[in-house]
Amino acid sequence: MEAPAAATRHILFLNWRDTRNPEGGGSEVYVERIAGELVRRGHQATLLCATHAAGPAEEVTADGVRVLRRGGRHTVYLRAALAYLAGALRLGPLSRRHGGRPDLIVDVGNGLPFLSALYARRPVIALVHHVHREQWPVVLGRWLAKFGWWVESWLAPRVYRRCQYVTVSAATRNELATLGIDPARVAIVHNGTPDMTVGVVPRSAQPSLVVLGRLVPHKQVEVALRTVAALVGELPGLTLAVAGQGWWEPQLRQVAEDLGVTERVRFTGFVTDAEKRELLAAAWVALTPSLKEGWGLTIVEAGAVGTPTVAFRGAGGVEEALVDGETGLLADDVDDFTAKVRLLLTDEAYRSAMGTAARAHAARFTWPVSGEKFVALVTRAANAPALAPAEPVAASYLVP
Incomplete structure (x- = not known):
């Protein structure tokens, strides 16, 4: 002390x-x-x-x-x-x-x-x-x-x-x-930025996405589910981890079923800090489709382990937690969100460079x-x- x-x-x-x-x-x-x-x-x-x-x-x-x-x-x-x-x-x-x-x-x-x-x-x-x-x-x-x-x-x-x-x-x-x-x-x-120290966690062998947060309507996790549905034809191995809990989970599970992506989506429920770090470190891209965030803590958490994020432009503090075009990408609408995710999943060099920049950006913020x-x-x-x-x-x- x-x-x-x-x-x-x-x-x-x-x-x-x-x-x-x-x-x-x-x-x-x-x-x-x-x-x-x-x-x-x-x-x-x-x-x-x-x-x-x-x-x-x-x-x-x-x-x-x-x-x-x-x-x-x-x-x-x-x-x-x-x-x-x-x-x-x-x-x-x-x-x-x-x-x-x-x-x-x-x-x-x-x-x-x-x-x-x-x-x-x-x-x-x-x-x-x-x-x-x-x-x-x-x-x-x-x-x-x-x-x-x-x-x-x-x-x-x-x-x-x-x-x-x-x-x-x-x-x-x-x-x-x-x-x-x-x-x-x-x-x-x-x-x-929380301590995101993690052991050796390799990126998943197949394209993978993660969305982390409370499962409530304004977090708009449905956008992540629709992104998977739109891209799975191009990326057959694509998966999504939905990490978190909340009263909106039954509705999200129904959306996944309606979209035919149930087998591609894993609802993890509550995750410990260690599990969160591993999920973020293993994912290729993190998603923050929230309607509004004061800051965007999950964005810098993902950045701390070298994972870039796609979020919405105009969603509050995400525009400061994320540097558009450097540590992640900001989308203008749902279709653009899917396009930005596609770009990062299919361009390894671009994704890797963003991950490196995201790690440096996250290090600027300390408790x-x-x-x-x-x-x-x-x-x-x-x-x-x-x-x-x-x-x-x-x-x-x-x-x-």
């Missing part, structure tokens, strides 16, 4: 999920790695998230981050507010000076934020991975989607109008600006560097004058 910071603080992260949650993803990895970097620098970090069967009510991670699981998928937001107001978080010795409350809150908005700036008399940093404009209609019905988008695009910018923002890419900072959030208040702290940047944000926010909670939003505005 590194030497303690000059001013040791307790930071509370509010996030709907954690990495042990079966539905956890890149956002959760980011939060816990950043929290771990704060601990390494002498701070205390607590994560409050929703309960689930894969984790106990309380635990401490290997990085020293305390995890509290309270409430369910929808009630975690209310439980967080009640626990804070009651001073019932039992956050440890540093928080006793504040009646059981933290020095600073990092409020993670995955579409729906915790709105902690309404009730917390502490500095709040609003962490936004990406804007969910396109996802709301895909994930929810018409009216719930409208409500979700209203919260994200209208209510949240007003609740956090006094707060420092942080995001993971310039693309998201630009999108936040369209919601009226001054880019000067939005810091960028990129994801680090220690990201941790240093985040510590600077925490220090600046914690040293700001004490804030009263944001004024309540007028009742007449509480309907979209």
Whole structure:
């Protein structure tokens, strides 16, 4: 552990999920790695998230981050507010000076934020991975989607109008600006690249693809399945590994059956970090057909083992995680996606050169560097004058 910071603080992260949650993803990895970097620098970090069967009510991670699981998928937001107001978080010795409350809150908005700036008399940093404009209609019905988008695009910018923002890419900072959030208040702290050290893992003998992530509609894994169906006639040995789990898996299996590629597609379910590294290292090309990503963690993970990625142009932070034409290729539509995959699968020299460039690009992003940047944000926010909670939003505005 590194030497303690000059001013040791307790930071509370509010996030709907954690990495042990079966539905956890890149956002959760980011939060816990950043929290771990704060601990390494002498701070205390607590994560409050929703309960689930894969984790106990309380635990401490290997990085020293305390995890509290309270409430369910929808009630975690209310439980967080009640626990804070009651001073019932039992956050440890540093928080006793504040009646059981933290020095600073990092409020993670995955579409729906915790709105902690309404009730917390502490500095709040609003962490936004990406804007969910396109996802709301895909994930929810018409009216719930409208409500979700209203919260994200209208209510949240007003609740956090006094707060420092942080995001993971310039693309998201630009999108936040369209919601009226001054880019000067939005810091960028990129994801680090996880340790992707892997033993000798040869590339598969036959052309192979891999898509890694949660199996939910907006990840658009169907595009990967249709790519296999379109190319299998030209590349008879082509296979696809779909690594991850999620409630959309039955629908994806049905799509594979309808396309006649069931024998070409392997659904791996949950994979360990070691299994993930091996899958990415063995594949010829990685696919990220997601509608939107704040960063594109799987892109740099694939790059770290020399595997180029094909993704969609305009899908948020993927345009920074991937350097088009150098570390992978960006497609304009589904047909172009298939064409870009075909190009990489059939041109070994081009694919190999991209893999080498992808490995170098991924090495630029490290968690220690990201941790240093985040510590600077925490220090600046914690040293700001004490804030009263944001004024309540007028009742007449509480309907979209």
